[in-house]
Amino acid sequence: MKNWIVIGATSAIAESVCRLWAVRGYNLFLVGRSQDKLDMVAKDYQVRGAAGVHTQTLDVKDHGQHQSCWDAAMKAMGTVDGILIAHGTLPDQKQCEASYDSAFDEINVNALSVISLCTLAANEFEKQNSGHIAVISSVAGDRGRQSNYVYGAAKGMVSIFLQGLRNRLFKSGVYVTTIKPGFVDTPMTAEFDKSGPLWASPDQVAAGIIRAIDKKRSVVYLPWFWLGVMLIIRSIPEIVFKRLSL
Ligand SMILES: NC(=O)c1ccc[n+]([C@@H]2O[C@H](COP(=O)([O-])OP(=O)(O)OC[C@H]3O[C@@H](n4cnc5c(N)ncnc54)[C@H](OP(=O)(O)O)[C@@H]3O)[C@@H](O)[C@H]2O)c1
Numbered sequence: 172m173k174n175w176i177v178i179g180a181t182s183a184i185a186e187s188v189c190r191l192w193a194v195r196g197y198n199l200f201l202v203g204r205s206q207d208k209l210d211m212v213a214k215d216y217q218v219r220g221a222a223g224v225h226t227q228t229l230d231v232k233d234h235g236q237h238q239s240c241w242d243a244a245m246k247a248m249g250t251v252d253g254i255l256i257a258h259g260t261l262p263d264q265k266q267c268e269a270s271y272d273s274a275f276d277e278i279n280v281n282a283l284s285v286i287s288l289c290t291l292a293a294n295e296f297e298k299q300n301s302g303h304i305a306v307i308s309s310v311a312g313d314r315g316r317q318s319n320y321v322y323g324a325a326k327g328m329v330s331i332f333l334q335g336l337r338n339r340l341f342k343s344g345v346y347v348t349t350i351k352p353g354f355v356d357t358p359m360t361a362e363f364d365k366s367g368p369l370w371a372s373p374d375q376v377a378a379g380i381i382r383a384i385d386k387k388r389s390v391v392y393l394p395w396f397w398l399g400v401m402l403i404i405r406s407i408p409e410i411v412f413k414r415l416s417l
Pocket residue numbers: 179180181182183184185203204205208229230231232256257258259260280307308309310351352353354355356357358359360
């Protein structure tokens with residue numbers, strides 16, 4: 172049995188992961204903003220075979236509540252084997268360009284809250300010489316683009332932070348997995364045109380996340396072909412890139 176905390180547990184991708192973990196009999200501590208949504212998914216995981224399902228409401232912007240959320244998970248499960256951080260928002264880029272407050276808010280949700288939660292988890296796991304931190308970042312963090320550079324900057328910050336954290340925690344036997352999905356058909360991308368071969372379902376991405384965690388991978392692009400796509404995008408010289416409408 173494994174005890175996992177899932178932050179942003181009502182995200183479509185996290186729900187797909189939890190369904191699979193429930194079938195494996197994991198013990199889950201689900202954290203999200205809405206108790207009603209948490210109750211709904213918790214029932215589903217119990218039916219699927221989860222060893223235990225606990226819920227906790229948290230607005231991740233409230234950093235002051237992060238420690239008590241961790242403490243509640245410890246109280247409920249006894250020990251914590253891993254934390255999956257899956258919350259996020261897709262900013263209105265134009266709104267962020269017009270208002271620093273909006274940009275700050277988005278960077279807070281997508282990066283600073285993640286860094287706060289990872290700091291807590293890292294220190295606890297380091298003490299116990301075991302644990303796994305898995306975070307959903309994004310391919311958007313690999314290169315800034317005019318169409319979504321506030322989101323990209325936040326995800327890029329998370330990816331670099333996790334690189335350093337992985338380096339620090341390696342000798343303590345603590346694993347850090349950075350998950351970089353491409354386009355996924357979830358409520359976050361409800362407004363997007365989903366035609367084209369680059370789109371994946373939450374279930375496809377969840378299967379990749381579970382595989383990456385099982386294999387203790389450091390970084391994973393999901394689906395796999397995004398590794399190639401981003402290699403190409405990163406290799407375009409800036410003198411060309413700045414002229415593109417990406
Ligand atoms: N969809 C994509 O194409 C894509 C691509 C790359 C990376 N990602 C990343 O994948 C992760 C999961 O996203 P998704 O696609 O599954 O989207 P989603 O279904 O819209 O889930 C987003 C989740 O974040 C939660 N959330 C947002 N703000 C929060 C806050 N202040 N406090 C607590 N929870 C908050 C939402 O809670 P509520 O349910 O209460 O709204 C929701 O559960 C995110 O980190 C996202 O950036 C997504």
